[in-house]
Amino acid sequence: MIGNDTECAVLASAMGLSKRYGRITAIRDVSFTIRSGEIVGLIGPNGAGKTTLFECFAGVQPFDSGTVSFSEASGRVSTVFYVPDGIAPWPQQSVKWVLQYTLGFFGGRTEIYDDVVRDLRLEPLLQTRIGALSKGQRKRVLLAIGLLSPQVLVAIDEPFEGLDLRQSREVEQILRKHVATGRTLFLSIHQIADAGRICDRFVLLSDGSVVAEGTLEELTALAASRVGKLANRDFEEIFLALT
Amino acid sequence: MSSRAWWLFLLLMGPLVGVSFISAVQTYAEASGLGGTAAGVGEAFSPLVGVWAPTFSACEIGAAFLLPFVAIRLVAGDRQSGALKLEMQHRMSAFARIAAKVLVLFLGWLIALAAPLAGVLLWRSYGGSVYVPELTTVVFGHILNAGLTIALACAAASIVEHPSTAAIITLAVTVGTWILSFVAAVHGGVWESAVAYTPTAVVAQFQHGLVRLDVVLIASALIVTGLLLGGIWIRIGISVRRRIYESLALGFVVVAAVFGCTFANASWDTSENRMNSFSRADEQALREIHGPLQIEAHLAPEDPRRTDLERRAISKLRRVMPKLQVQYVSVTSIGLFEQSNPHYGEIWYRLNGHSSMNRATTPEAVLETIYSVAGVTPPAEDPADEFRGHPLAVPPKHAAAFFYVIWPALVAASGLYFQRRSA
Numbered sequence: 001m002i003g004n005d006t007e008c009a010v011l012a013s014a015m016g017l018s019k020r021y022g023r024i025t026a027i028r029d030v031s032f033t034i035r036s037g038e039i040v041g042l043i044g045p046n047g048a049g050k051t052t053l054f055e056c057f058a059g060v061q062p063f064d065s066g067t068v069s070f071s072e073a074s075g076r077v078s079t080v081f082y083v084p085d086g087i088a089p090w091p092q093q094s095v096k097w098v099l100q101y102t103l104g105f106f107g108g109r110t111e112i113y114d115d116v117v118r119d120l121r122l123e124p125l126l127q128t129r130i131g132a133l134s135k136g137q138r139k140r141v142l143l144a145i146g147l148l149s150p151q152v153l154v155a156i157d158e159p160f161e162g163l164d165l166r167q168s169r170e171v172e173q174i175l176r177k178h179v180a181t182g183r184t185l186f187l188s189i190h191q192i193a194d195a196g197r198i199c200d201r202f203v204l205l206s207d208g209s210v211v212a213e214g215t216l217e218e219l220t221a222l223a224a225s226r227v228g229k230l231a232n233r234d235f236e237e238i239f240l241a242l243t
Numbered sequence: 244m245s246s247r248a249w250w251l252f253l254l255l256m257g258p259l260v261g262v263s264f265i266s267a268v269q270t271y272a273e274a275s276g277l278g279g280t281a282a283g284v285g286e287a288f289s290p291l292v293g294v295w296a297p298t299f300s301a302c303e304i305g306a307a308f309l310l311p312f313v314a315i316r317l318v319a320g321d322r323q324s325g326a327l328k329l330e331m332q333h334r335m336s337a338f339a340r341i342a343a344k345v346l347v348l349f350l351g352w353l354i355a356l357a358a359p360l361a362g363v364l365l366w367r368s369y370g371g372s373v374y375v376p377e378l379t380t381v382v383f384g385h386i387l388n389a390g391l392t393i394a395l396a397c398a399a400a401s402i403v404e405h406p407s408t409a410a411i412i413t414l415a416v417t418v419g420t421w422i423l424s425f426v427a428a429v430h431g432g433v434w435e436s437a438v439a440y441t442p443t444a445v446v447a448q449f450q451h452g453l454v455r456l457d458v459v460l461i462a463s464a465l466i467v468t469g470l471l472l473g474g475i476w477i478r479i480g481i482s483v484r485r486r487i488y489e490s491l492a493l494g495f496v497v498v499a500a501v502f503g504c505t506f507a508n509a510s511w512d513t514s515e516n517r518m519n520s521f522s523r524a525d526e527q528a529l530r531e532i533h534g535p536l537q538i539e540a541h542l543a544p545e546d547p548r549r550t551d552l553e554r555r556a557i558s559k560l561r562r563v564m565p566k567l568q569v570q571y572v573s574v575t576s577i578g579l580f581e582q583s584n585p586h587y588g589e590i591w592y593r594l595n596g597h598s599s600m601n602r603a604t605t606p607e608a609v610l611e612t613i614y615s616v617a618g619v620t621p622p623a624e625d626p627a628d629e630f631r632g633h634p635l636a637v638p639p640k641h642a643a644a645f646f647y648v649i650w651p652a653l654v655a656a657s658g659l660y661f662q663r664r665s666a
Contacts, residue, residue: 060328062482077334087325092247106333145329 009036010071011153011184012057012079017066019052026052030066030210032203034153034186039179041199042188043239049208050188051085054157057186058082080186081106081149083142085157091131095122095141098130099148108148116144119174135162143171147178155186160194172198196235206243248316249351250658252309254651259301260358261646267297268366268639275634288632289516290366291377296450298362302385303446305355306392311413314348314396318473319406331480338474341401345393345470352389356382358650365642372633374515377452384449387462388442394469401476417442429576431544440501452514460504468497508565516630519559524622525610526563532617535566537593541586543573552590552604559606560613592616 013033019026027049034040044050055061057068059076070079090098099117102108117123120140125133133141139162146154159175160168175198179185189195195202202219204212212219216235223241271293318341321327330340360382367373395416399409420441427434438444440461448455475489512519520526538557542549549571560567573587590609592599594616601612614621 055328058332059480060331062480062485077332081332082328084325084328087328089321089324089326089329091324105330 010034011036012068012070012186014057014068015066017053017056017063017068019049019056019061019063025208027056027063027205027208030205030208032210032213034184035201036152036184037179037182038200039175039185039187039198041195041202042186042205043192043195043199043202044190044205044243046190048190048205050190050205051157053205054082054155054186054188055084058155060084079151080153080155081146081151083146083154083156083159085142085161085188087142088130088133088138089145092129094127094129095133096126098141099126099144102145102148106148107150109150113148116147119177120144120171136164136167139163140167140171143174147174147183152182153184153186155188157188158190159187160189160191168194192236192239193234204239204242212242246313246317246351247658247662248313250654250662252305252313253351253355254654254658255309256301256305256355256358257646257650257654259304260298260362261642261650263301264294264298264359264362264365264646265639265642267294268369268637268642272636272638275636277636277638288634289514289518289630290372290374290633291381291450291452291514291516292518294362294366294371295378295381299359299381299385299450302356302359303388303443306352306385306389307417307442308414310348310352310389310392311396311417312410313351314393315400315406315409315413317344317348318397318400318477319409322400322404322477322479323406327477327479331478336474337478338471341397341470341473341477345397345473348393349386349390352386352393356385358646361645361650362642365639365645369635369637369640371635371637376513377515380449380452380454380513383454384446387449387459387466388446390466391442391445391462391469394466394473397473398469398476401473427544429544431549431571431573431576435544436505451519452512453519454511454513456507456509457504460507461501464497464500464504468493510562512562516632517628520562521559521606521610522622522625522628524625524628528619528622529560529563529613532564532594532613532619534595535568536560536564536613536616537568537570537591539570539572539591539593541572541584541589543575543577544571545577546573548588548604552609556604556606556609560609 011034013031015031017030018028030049030053032040042050042053052061056063058080059068060082068076070076090101093101099113099122103110103113117126120143122140122144125137125141128137130138130141139159143156143159146156159171163171172194175185175187187195187199189199196216201215202213203210204219212222214222216238219238219242223238227241271288271290274288274293321330331337363373363378392413396409396413399412399416400406403409403412420438420443423434423441424438424443427438439448440458445458445462448458471493472490475486475493478486510519521529538560540549540552542552557567557569561569574584588602589600590602590604590612592601592612594613597616597618599612599616601608603609611621
């Protein structure tokens with residue numbers, strides 16, 4: 001469990017982020033912090049603005065107003081690595097080429113290459129073209145790219161998308177293992193149950209706005225204060241109560 | 244090496260060049276006396292006009308219709324696949340990334356030039372003459388043309404989201420330059436000046452062995468502009484408004500630079516037969532004529548005599564007499580309906596208060612009139628200056644086998660090898 005701001009340094013924070021696509025407001029006045037060593041979950045249903053928020057946070061998309069700040073003096077590029085969802089980068093290249101490219105071009109963590117490949121079960125896929133992979137296989141390769149990146153904070157959009165139940169549980173353990181070695185994770189998850197199992201702290205997003213932020217205990221108390229006694233304490237009930 | 248588009252482009256270059264080369268050499272051989280025709284026709288033949296220009300014209304086709312798609316695929320492919328979202332998280336600037344891709348494309352183009360250069364080797368094996376300066380000029384012109392294509396394609400691929408749209412834009416610009424040429428032919432004037440800097444005109448100048456400093460500078464400026472535009476617009480993390488402002492600022496700078504470059508007068512005729520220049524003796528005599536020479540030609544833009552006058556005399560005069568002022572006077576674009584005008588067809592030469600009129604458009608007649616107006620004795624012809632030509636009555640042996648069989652087989656085999664190695 002993550003304590004308050006005085007115990008863990010703030011690695012990154014967003015203040016008042018807003019982004020519109022024409023007349024549609026994708027995110028509105030979004031603020032949150034990410035502390036070192038924690039797994040923060042950005043939780044929300046499809047269409048809540050999670051990917052837009054992620055891309056604005058990572059600098060892949062411009063935002064209309066607000067600020068994003070990082071504790072590292074060198075800023076965003078040194079601090080955060082964003083792993084998008086649903087992409088098939090360099091589709092003509094093999095998995096091995098892509099991972100080696102990550103190590104070489106991004107200055108990735110060579111020392112954990114073998115562990116990442118083994119943990120994510122990528123050995124049988126190393127000679128396969130990215131374009132020929134299934135959705136779940138591509139997701140594992142993208143996770144590998146993120147974990148091999150040199151940045152301390154890895155923002156992963158939908159880390160469990162395309163994975164079956166067993167694979168999802170394995171990935172949860174892998175992510176926890178990396179956090180234990182000093183990484184910080186910012187995960188965008190639309191499956192509430194998955195988020196409840198892995199995340200230390202949550203940012204609840206609904207219709208483009210942050211409706212709540214905090215640990216499971218804090219959110220439970222907040223939900224109880226709004227709706228009274230909850231039927232049960234699972235995260236799905238808490239989410240429904242707060243959104 | 245993993246780009247299938249490039250391998251396909253490379254594969255097609257062989258037959259494209261082959262058709263042009265074989266046809267050019269066959270025609271050259273027949274004009275030189277092959278098959279018992281009169282050999283005298285080939286005496287003034289220059290490989291520059293008879294072989295290099297048609298052979299390398301395949302490069303122009305490749306640059307216009309094949310190379311853009313390779314470039315667009317390389318630049319837009321990362322955006323389509325999502326790789327751009329990963330690459331832009333690296334410290335490398337967008338401009339450096341675009342420059343790296345352009346460098347790769349340039350290298351790919353240089354490799355593709357192996358096809359026409361193989362034609363050069365074949366020509367040598369036949370016993371043909373190779374004048375290195377003019378051949379180098381032709382190659383340089385096509386490299387410059389490829390640079391323009393690559394820059395345009397990179398800019399288009401960076402600005403729009405979908406590669407198909409970028410391809411349409413690139414082809415539209417190419418066709419637009421052809422339309423500009425047509426408009427210039429009909430209306431003349433400022434259009435004629437502008438069309439000199441289109442890719443087609445640029446290539447044509449170099450294919451005649453002429454290197455113009457203003458053309459090189461302007462083409463270089465446009466290439467850099469395309470790359471900078473590509474770098475500006477590939478930064479998808481920057482707001483569209485800011486990218487527009489940066490593009491406008493770049494546009495102002497480029498317009499000013501291009502305008503400045505138009506004042507660069509220097510040019511070099513690298514052709515062995517000096518087809519872009521008067522004889523050395525005439526050029527020396529013309530340089531010694533002081534005072535601005537004014538030529539007023541009453542010829543319509545589409546009148547063939549005007550084209551003849553411009554290409555065979557005026558363009559050579561401009562290189563020697565920078566202060567030359569030429570004015571074309573006509574009411575219509577064709578001239579057909581001006582025949583009743585008694586002054587139509589007159590060409591007036593004015594210098595230091597003297598004037599003379601001549602209707603002939605040949606270089607000899609133009610020079611004779613200028614010397615008359617200037618009061619200068621025409622220089623004696625130097626026999627050493629006369630270009631005797633390099634006739635070659637040899638058919639294009641083995642060329643078909645090389646360009647239609649060996650080249651495609653080599654490229655296909657190499658492509659498969661590199662594809663398997665990268666996998």
